[in-house]
Amino acid sequence: MDYDSPTTERQKKAVNQAKKIFLLLLAGGLSIGVVVSIGVVKLMNYFGLTEKSNQIEIIQDKLNQ
Numbered sequence: 001m002d003y004d005s006p007t008t009e010r011q012k013k014a015v016n017q018a019k020k021i022f023l024l025l026l027a028g029g030l031s032i033g034v035v036v037s038i039g040v041v042k043l044m045n046y047f048g049l050t051e052k053s054n055q056i057e058i059i060q061d062k063l064n065q
Helices: 011-047 053-065
Strands: none
Touching: none
């Protein structure tokens, strides 16, 4: 069965509805992903997880203990 060329009016409506639902779900998922990623970046910045630590000082502190 060729899904690109539906033969009946009912099939055409079903394909169009499926395309609309797919695009809505895709847009919704992308929107949620953008919001969540922005939230994660803000939380990482808030807790200082994006700052590069000085590894030499950390190792020297551990060795001196």
